[in-house]
Amino acid sequence: MTQILFKGIDTPNLTSIDVYEKQGGYAALAKAFAKEPDEIVEMVKASGLRGRGGAGFPCGLKWSFLAKDVFPRYLCCNSDESEPGTCKDRELLMKTPHLCIEGMILCAYACRIETAYNYIRGEFEEYGEIMDRAIAEAYERGYLGKNIMGSGFNLEMYTHMGAGAYICGEESALLTSLEGGRGEPRMKPPFPAVEGLYAKPTIVNNTETLCVIPFIVNNGPEAYAAIGTEKSKGTKLVSVSGHVNKPGNYEIVLGTPISEIIDKFAGGIRNGNKLKAFIPGGSSVPMLPADKVDTPYDYESLVAAGSMLGSGALIVMDDTTNVVAEVLRITSFYMHESCGKCTPCREGTRWMHQILLEIQNKVGKPEQLDLLTDICDNMSFKCFCPLGDAAIAPVLSSIKYFRADYEELLASAKAPVA
Amino acid sequence: METTTQQDTVTLTIDGKTVTVPKGTMVVDAAKTIDIEIPVFCYLEKLGPFGCCRMCLVEVEKMPKLTTACTLAVNHDMVVKTTTEKVVKAQQGMLEFTLLNHPLDCPVCDKGGECPLQDNTFKFGPPDTRMEYQRQNRDKATPLSPVITIDRERCIACQRCTRYSEIIEKDQALVMLDRGFQNRVATFNDQPYDTRFSGNVIDICPVGALTNTDFRFTARAWDLTNASTLCGHCGCNCNMTLGTRLNEMKRITTRPNDAVDDGWICDKARWGYDFTKSKNRIQKPRKGDETLTIQDACRQVAAGLKKIVEQYGADGVGFIGSGYGLNEELYLYQKLFRTGIGTNNIDHKTYLDTPGLPVPQWDLPAVEAADLVLLIASDPTEELPILDLRIKKAVTRLATQLVTLNDQTTLMDDYATPSLRYNIGSDAAVFSALSAVLSGQPGPGLEATGLESGQIQSLADTLKAAKKVCVIYNPAGLTGASIHHLKQLLSVIGQLPDTECGALPSAPATNALGAMDMGVLPDFYPGGLPLADVAASQKDWGENAPVKPGWTALEMIEKARSGELKALVIFRSNPLVDFPGGAAVLEALQNLELLVVHDIMETETSRVAHFVIPSNGPGFDEGTTTNIGGRVQQRTRGLVSDNPHDWKIIAMIAREFGDETQYKNVFDVTAEIASKVNGYAGIKRKAIRREGKTRETIASVNGRLPEAEPTVADVAGSLKLRVADFLFCHDKILDADSHLAHQFKPSSVHLHEQDASALGVKAGDEVTVFAEGWSVKAEAVISNRCNPGGVVLPKISDQQGVMGLIHPDHAVQWVQIKK
Amino acid sequence: MFVFSEAAESRIEKILAKYPFKKSAMLPLLTLAQEQEGYVTPEAMIEIGKRLGASPAYVESVCTFYTMYFTKPVGKYVIKFCINISCHLNGCDNLMDYTTNKLGIQVGETTADKKFTILREECLAACSEAPVMQVNNKYYVALTPEKVDQVLAALK
Numbered sequence A: 001m002t003q004i005l006f007k008g009i010d011t012p013n014l015t016s017i018d019v020y021e022k023q024g025g026y027a028a029l030a031k032a033f034a035k036e037p038d039e040i041v042e043m044v045k046a047s048g049l050r051g052r053g054g055a056g057f058p059c060g061l062k063w064s065f066l067a068k069d070v071f072p073r074y075l076c077c078n079s080d081e082s083e084p085g086t087c088k089d090r091e092l093l094m095k096t097p098h099l100c101i102e103g104m105i106l107c108a109y110a111c112r113i114e115t116a117y118n119y120i121r122g123e124f125e126e127y128g129e130i131m132d133r134a135i136a137e138a139y140e141r142g143y144l145g146k147n148i149m150g151s152g153f154n155l156e157m158y159t160h161m162g163a164g165a166y167i168c169g170e171e172s173a174l175l176t177s178l179e180g181g182r183g184e185p186r187m188k189p190p191f192p193a194v195e196g197l198y199a200k201p202t203i204v205n206n207t208e209t210l211c212v213i214p215f216i217v218n219n220g221p222e223a224y225a226a227i228g229t230e231k232s233k234g235t236k237l238v239s240v241s242g243h244v245n246k247p248g249n250y251e252i253v254l255g256t257p258i259s260e261i262i263d264k265f266a267g268g269i270r271n272g273n274k275l276k277a278f279i280p281g282g283s284s285v286p287m288l289p290a291d292k293v294d295t296p297y298d299y300e301s302l303v304a305a306g307s308m309l310g311s312g313a314l315i316v317m318d319d320t321t322n323v324v325a326e327v328l329r330i331t332s333f334y335m336h337e338s339c340g341k342c343t344p345c346r347e348g349t350r351w352m353h354q355i356l357l358e359i360q361n362k363v364g365k366p367e368q369l370d371l372l373t374d375i376c377d378n379m380s381f382k383c384f385c386p387l388g389d390a391a392i393a394p395v396l397s398s399i400k401y402f403r404a405d406y407e408e409l410l411a412s413a414k415a416p417v418a
Numbered sequence B: 001m002e003t004t005t006q007q008d009t010v011t012l013t014i015d016g017k018t019v020t021v022p023k024g025t026m027v028v029d030a031a032k033t034i035d036i037e038i039p040v041f042c043y044l045e046k047l048g049p050f051g052c053c054r055m056c057l058v059e060v061e062k063m064p065k066l067t068t069a070c071t072l073a074v075n076h077d078m079v080v081k082t083t084t085e086k087v088v089k090a091q092q093g094m095l096e097f098t099l100l101n102h103p104l105d106c107p108v109c110d111k112g113g114e115c116p117l118q119d120n121t122f123k124f125g126p127p128d129t130r131m132e133y134q135r136q137n138r139d140k141a142t143p144l145s146p147v148i149t150i151d152r153e154r155c156i157a158c159q160r161c162t163r164y165s166e167i168i169e170k171d172q173a174l175v176m177l178d179r180g181f182q183n184r185v186a187t188f189n190d191q192p193y194d195t196r197f198s199g200n201v202i203d204i205c206p207v208g209a210l211t212n213t214d215f216r217f218t219a220r221a222w223d224l225t226n227a228s229t230l231c232g233h234c235g236c237n238c239n240m241t242l243g244t245r246l247n248e249m250k251r252i253t254t255r256p257n258d259a260v261d262d263g264w265i266c267d268k269a270r271w272g273y274d275f276t277k278s279k280n281r282i283q284k285p286r287k288g289d290e291t292l293t294i295q296d297a298c299r300q301v302a303a304g305l306k307k308i309v310e311q312y313g314a315d316g317v318g319f320i321g322s323g324y325g326l327n328e329e330l331y332l333y334q335k336l337f338r339t340g341i342g343t344n345n346i347d348h349k350t351y352l353d354t355p356g357l358p359v360p361q362w363d364l365p366a367v368e369a370a371d372l373v374l375l376i377a378s379d380p381t382e383e384l385p386i387l388d389l390r391i392k393k394a395v396t397r398l399a400t401q402l403v404t405l406n407d408q409t410t411l412m413d414d415y416a417t418p419s420l421r422y423n424i425g426s427d428a429a430v431f432s433a434l435s436a437v438l439s440g441q442p443g444p445g446l447e448a449t450g451l452e453s454g455q456i457q458s459l460a461d462t463l464k465a466a467k468k469v470c471v472i473y474n475p476a477g478l479t480g481a482s483i484h485h486l487k488q489l490l491s492v493i494g495q496l497p498d499t500e501c502g503a504l505p506s507a508p509a510t511n512a513l514g515a516m517d518m519g520v521l522p523d524f525y526p527g528g529l530p531l532a533d534v535a536a537s538q539k540d541w542g543e544n545a546p547v548k549p550g551w552t553a554l555e556m557i558e559k560a561r562s563g564e565l566k567a568l569v570i571f572r573s574n575p576l577v578d579f580p581g582g583a584a585v586l587e588a589l590q591n592l593e594l595l596v597v598h599d600i601m602e603t604e605t606s607r608v609a610h611f612v613i614p615s616n617g618p619g620f621d622e623g624t625t626t627n628i629g630g631r632v633q634q635r636t637r638g639l640v641s642d643n644p645h646d647w648k649i650i651a652m653i654a655r656e657f658g659d660e661t662q663y664k665n666v667f668d669v670t671a672e673i674a675s676k677v678n679g680y681a682g683i684k685r686k687a688i689r690r691e692g693k694t695r696e697t698i699a700s701v702n703g704r705l706p707e708a709e710p711t712v713a714d715v716a717g718s719l720k721l722r723v724a725d726f727l728f729c730h731d732k733i734l735d736a737d738s739h740l741a742h743q744f745k746p747s748s749v750h751l752h753e754q755d756a757s758a759l760g761v762k763a764g765d766e767v768t769v770f771a772e773g774w775s776v777k778a779e780a781v782i783s784n785r786c787n788p789g790g791v792v793l794p795k796i797s798d799q800q801g802v803m804g805l806i807h808p809d810h811a812v813q814w815v816q817i818k819k
Numbered sequence C: 001m002f003v004f005s006e007a008a009e010s011r012i013e014k015i016l017a018k019y020p021f022k023k024s025a026m027l028p029l030l031t032l033a034q035e036q037e038g039y040v041t042p043e044a045m046i047e048i049g050k051r052l053g054a055s056p057a058y059v060e061s062v063c064t065f066y067t068m069y070f071t072k073p074v075g076k077y078v079i080k081f082c083i084n085i086s087c088h089l090n091g092c093d094n095l096m097d098y099t100t101n102k103l104g105i106q107v108g109e110t111t112a113d114k115k116f117t118i119l120r121e122e123c124l125a126a127c128s129e130a131p132v133m134q135v136n137n138k139y140y141v142a143l144t145p146e147k148v149d150q151v152l153a154a155l156k
């Protein structure tokens, strides 16, 4: 079992800097400071690490896009984790905050950033406090502040708590929120790397992405690139939830078949039931039927299978499930979380919800399936930000693979009403 | 003008047509230039790209997804398609979403007939909707303010209004509350949205969600007769459309002219026109209580004036005009008094000013082009509201720096770096000191100015470092004769080697600049021609043209009191309220053998006149005005009155004095102005019809130099008075029936905390301001609005009577404050 | 009038020091105001606006965007049940029904003694430990009716 992020994660008191250091923590800093910042960027590029927040964008490449010679610039660690099914960043923050800090320091050094924020979702207040204590410890040890370890590099680091809005996980909305505004996404371009926080060049990376950086610096990019598949390098935290015996966050090597994740890691389907459907990458990606369970868990294979790796949340549904109820839940979520800025997302999510509710309540009409499909088409790639596209993924995929579930409800709707 | 080079433009293809537009243009706007309509809801060029309604999706070659044309800047060789199947489907889909929860109440909606949602649906919409659910119920027609109604059911959340509030007004008074489908346009805690510029949201709302409460249900848009006119309130002369029906004012809307108003009007323009239907209008000419025909009135007034001229000489009569008349009216009046009667007793104001500038006259857009705006003694927010918006835009969205130099704090100070505050009455010293530093000469000390030499030095450095300095000054906000020091300062800045300088003289009255240009002055003929230049005066105005300086308006009042002035014609002015002097003004006017008042409204002054003649005024009149940027524009009428135009009345009186000039219409007078008035040569009706035209700079000549100023010694227990303008002043124009009555404020006096504590006055105390045997009641506000030793008294109504506190001879007035 | 407590003031000082632009302190200050009063009052919005250079309307617009801010009073303990997919697959509906019955209130209501408010919450990001609830800032995972009983009993 290859473990990079979760290695020793359950060591008691890992949140304390002493314990973390004993495990080799913060060793990457000295190694990094011995190199030029650009070399670190090259290392991360060479490692093949892709963003773990959902979009899977190559991490090193993003760092190299920072507007040249524009300062100050900022780093925002995205700990807004709100994608249904996803709970991996929570575990990292809760159990190994120093890993995140170390990753952030390395990123900041590589990108010549002197101010870093960790944007943590508001509900994680407890973990924000853990993070604050860890940051304070790191300051005490001289890993943060002025002239870190005599390198001449300065970095201030702060936490910033959100206040309940999924959309603030979207990077540009996160920045607006951090600036004290309503978390509405911004126009792109300009991308954050050019004009981000306070209109300055900004890196936004997911917590897990940043937690990988110390390994790359410590062991070299080759060591990381040796893990995983041709194009999906390294390991990935997968939050397994739903109808499994042992739900939990598991660190898997990219390319591991989903069946293995469900059976070996998560202890198989509970109650001896059969697998019916699974969502491989959080609520924003298409769900897949059981016959795709052998798909290797990596970016390319999942796309080939008609879904996406997303944020790495595997939601498992057994054969007692009628997926319509679950799609209704997810749609209700997107309706609730739509920021309301753009028309198709604001209106479309609500309209889909109204229709799904009717179908679920057995008062739907068969034509509504085509209508739903067409609403999805009218939203698809037409909304202001990807939330709109996320909202249609479960609807479209469920109609595609589990039309029978809808039809069952629609058929019973025809039964004479007493 | 900068020339456009190839680098500044971009050529692209839209629907097969090639178009070349300036770099940075959005695709929607580029399409518009070749008559391709891409539908929009949220986009408004003035607000910048936002991209929330998704109505403007287009296909762009090499881009995998449809893109919003309102957020996409043009690029070389871009190929845009706006009518493909994909685009049409997207447009229909977007309209379907937009209409999902929109009540289709067009038949009863005030926007009907001019509604972008209606128009877009007609042109781009789906054949029908598939929505079968009950539309979301929201508040119908609730007041957003006393003058704006909001119908939240109709709102499509385009955020034009809230962005307007944020980006243009900078108030962030109107915002989106809540999230997602629940979001709604609102104010803090549902307080009224009653900013100075609130009404513009009505015009920019693309649906009938924001409507003019006064206009609601009174007429359909298509039943209105629309006059393209100008606002007659302040010196900006914003362009607006006056909608009338059956000869009654129905509503006022914006008529964007970037060179003047940048597309906006203030609320005083929009709702400050109830005077067109006021009962207080002067209906008919009269002598005492006897109603006359216009002809009789003119004849009798002329006869009366002639009699006095015969008996006492031409200097026994005088004329007081105002900055509110049209150029043509003011021109004809001065011509009558000079060439018909033979006197220079002509004036239009109570402060000192001289025509012309030692630097180029700049127009309003210069505020945006300048890298430094120096705002002197001016409070645009209250005096020239649209200038306020322009300055805020320049400072917050362009690279302009604002410096304010004033004796009172204004809202503009929030945008200024730095804002310098001098003591009331020390303006001359400050200007001289700054001139001296700029020209490297020893200057006066700064004692008692409230400023320090470091501040003046650093302002001088800023001016020297600036490439383009735009100086905006309010001559009416200066004290004593400091206008001369200011003009000297302008010429010093104008001579800085690396600094280009221009100025906007920004007296608040509608046509203050025009009145100066038209020579409604005791010492200048039109076009800034000084009396001292006898040869030129007589060449232009005839052998008998008077060359002896006349009396100023204040002197005329004084001479009326002493009996040296026997007759006075007052045009659009109310000295009993607006002139300093208090009871003495009444005494003076009552002492006259002949007092003629030619005005729109009955005033305190018209009530004591021997003859009263109706003036038509804005809405009814036609002619030109010259705004603070020197732009001459045409004011057309939307309403017809029973009385002849003012210019005709003046011409009728002039005829009695032998002026036989025949004018077919007012533009014949305009043409005469063009031929006779320096700077106005290009001002032809045709040339100004659309956007107006700036008249040429009139070079300044020193006017009558002031006598040595009396030193302003401290008076124990007294404070220096600054009377400030207040936009929504409850006067004869914004009268009690006004739709802006909710904006009227109670009388207040602003004190510095030091003085307040010395006087034992607390915020909110009811105090009395005393001087010259006069008193004004006011509520104390401890706002540090001016430096210690001074008080600011905003003029909030005619009734308040602030001018009575001032003695006309005093450059600075001392007042006492008692609890 | 709203006045930040002395304890809050010292935290505000630290908060403001984090950011180059003070408006960034908006969310933290709203949180502090809510901690102090139980919800964000209009007076608090005015005060926050003054400190951060924002109009009260702007503060209200930010405040109402985020679900964690209350603009009306709530109970001493706010119980938030996650109802999103992972919790739904693990029976959160029954659990929520159990709790509402137990406390005798509907979702969105507050008990008469002002002790408890029950709310529905979208994903709380503890999906692999579903079903989940949060009481004020504390997470309770892998819930069963018995566990809910214990948690509620421990709340004074």
Ligand SMILES: Cc1cc2nc3c(=O)[nH]c(=O)nc-3n(C[C@H](O)[C@H](O)[C@H](O)COP(=O)(O)O)c2cc1C
Binding pocket: A050, A051, A052, A053, A054, A055, A056, A057, A059, A078, A079, A080, A081, A082, A083, A166, A167, A168, A169, A170, A171, A172, A204, A205, A206, A207, A209, A210, A385, A386, A387, A390
């Ligand atoms: C609606 C929406 C929600 C998102 N939520 C999160 C989130 O909670 N955490 C996260 O890291 N990224 C989230 N993202 C992705 C971010 O926009 C961004 O791509 C990511 O933080 C970049 O980091 P990475 O490159 O390390 O993955 C979200 C994106 C969208 C469109």
Ligand code: SF4
Binding pocket: B154, B155, B156, B157, B158, B159, B160, B161, B162, B185, B204, B205, B206, B207, B209, B210
């Ligand atoms: S009220 Fe009008 S302008 Fe404002 S958001 Fe709604 S539709 Fe747009």
Ligand code: FES
Binding pocket: B039, B040, B041, B042, B043, B050, B051, B052, B053, B054, B055, B056, B057, B068, B069, B070, B071
């Ligand atoms: S006009 Fe382009 S998105 Fe609204």
